[in-house]
Amino acid sequence: MPFYGRFDHFQxxxxxVRAQSDPDWRMVIVDDVYPDLAPGEWACGLGDDRxxxxxxxxxxxxxxxxxxxxxxxxxxxAVIMGCxxxxxxxxxxxxxxxxxxxxxxxxIQCGVSVIDTDGRPILPLADRAKSWYQFRGRGARxxxxxxxxxxxxxxxxxxxxxxVWRASELRKHGFxxxxxxxxxxxxxxxxxxGGGSLVLDDEVTFNYRRHSASVSAMTGPDGSKxxxxxxxxxxxxxxxxxxxxxxxxxxxxxxxxxxxxALSELPAAVRSGNAxxxxxxxxxxxxx
Numbered sequence: 001m002p003f004y005g006r007f008d009h010f011q012x013x014x015x016x017v018r019a020q021s022d023p024d025w026r027m028v029i030v031d032d033v034y035p036d037l038a039p040g041e042w043a044c045g046l047g048d049d050r051x052x053x054x055x056x057x058x059x060x061x062x063x064x065x066x067x068x069x070x071x072x073x074x075x076x077x078a079v080i081m082g083c084x085x086x087x088x089x090x091x092x093x094x095x096x097x098x099x100x101x102x103x104x105x106x107x108i109q110c111g112v113s114v115i116d117t118d119g120r121p122i123l124p125l126a127d128r129a130k131s132w133y134q135f136r137g138r139g140a141r142x143x144x145x146x147x148x149x150x151x152x153x154x155x156x157x158x159x160x161x162x163x164v165w166r167a168s169e170l171r172k173h174g175f176x177x178x179x180x181x182x183x184x185x186x187x188x189x190x191x192x193x194g195g196g197s198l199v200l201d202d203e204v205t206f207n208y209r210r211h212s213a214s215v216s217a218m219t220g221p222d223g224s225k226x227x228x229x230x231x232x233x234x235x236x237x238x239x240x241x242x243x244x245x246x247x248x249x250x251x252x253x254x255x256x257x258x259x260x261x262a263l264s265e266l267p268a269a270v271r272s273g274n275a276x277x278x279x280x281x282x283x284x285x286x287x288x
Contacts, residue, residue: 001081002065004032007039009084009209012119014043014051016086022093023050028072029083031055032065063177070175073167077108082161086115086207094205095164102142106196107188108164111204117211124210125264129257130157135200144197149240149248152188153233155257158198160184162206169196181225182232189236193243223269223280226262233258259285 001017003010017027031040033056043053060068069080077099081087091110098108116122133155135143143151152158163184173190175183192198233255240249262281269277 001027001029001083002032002062002069003029003039003083004034004059004065005083007036007042010039011042013081013083013085013087014046016088017081018046018048018051019089020087020092021089022096024096025092026050026052026075028052028054028069030065030069030072032061033057033059061177062180063175063183066175066183067177070167070170073170076167077164078167078170079164080161082209084209084211085161086119086209088205088207090203091205094201094203098140098164098199098201101140102197102199104197105142105199106166106169106191107158107198109158109198109200110162110164110206111202112159112162112206112208113204115207115209117209119207119209122210126261127210129155133157133257137200138202140199140201142197142199144192144195146240146245146248148198149189149192149245150251152185152192153236153240153248153251153255156185156188158184158188159206159208162208166196169194179228179232182228186232189232189239193239223262223265223277223283226258227280229255229258259287 001013014027014029017025027050029040029043029051031054034040040053040055043051054072056065056068066080077095079095094110095108098110099105102108114122114124114127133151134157135141135151169191170187172194173187176186179186188198233252237249237252240246240252262285266281266285269281
């Protein structure tokens with residue numbers, strides 16, 4: 001659990017792990033030099049030997065801290081949980097069932113519900129869009145190859161903090177430090193290109209918190225996250241074309257959902273008077 005955020009959300013996240021119906025888990029908290037020492041003191045004071053607290057010597061930023069988290073993984077599978085999200089009591093139990101059912105899978109996407117800053121259920125446009133692009137079906141099912149690549153390039157319907165990763169895949173590819181906002185999609189693309197599969201399940205075991213203080217939300221109106229997305233889509237289109245995955249290459253080149261997301265950020269850029277952000281967003285919308 002990389003940590004840098006609100007104390008109360010952090011407490012809720014940690015306690016949600018401790019409330020698992022299956023107690024067979026281990027958690028490492030990696031504090032990225034959050035200014036307030038109280039959260040770390042609280043975590044250390046829990047007296048739970050399944051929890052390890054580490055405070056970085058310097059602020060690493062999201063991607064470098066994710067890399068550190070990967071280096072600390074000891075299990076075959078692990079999750080890089082958000083420090084403001086909620087793991088429902090059935091998460092560990094259900095995850096272990098899915099690993100047993102799909103032992104060769106690289107990634108597991110559990111069922112996710114979305115909550116706001118105060119923990120109330122919400123379904124904003126971004127999450128409705130995710131549901132449009134997610135594979136249809138019932139129960140647990142496994143996807144890989146061109147079909148999975150095409151689907152993810154059309155719209156990344158996964159929720160990074162809830163994904164269960166095969167640790168060896170994360171170590172093999174490494175999170176990109178030049179993509180602080182879309183490093184999850186970059187990692188997914190690398191794993192899929194390498195032959196990895198993703199298991200999608202319906203059983204809801206995770207609450208994803210969506211709020212205005214997230215990195216993605218803060219880098220939307222200024223256009224910076226879309227510059228990163230454009231880099232990733234350009235590279236992915238080229239790679240998929242080389243592999244003969246024509247549909248995935250086309251989806252990456254068009255990146256329609258990303259463009260529409262940029263369009264939705266335009267009003268905020270206009271209201272803030274951010275001319276540079278407005279130009280960056282328009283450039284992304286029209287593919288310039």
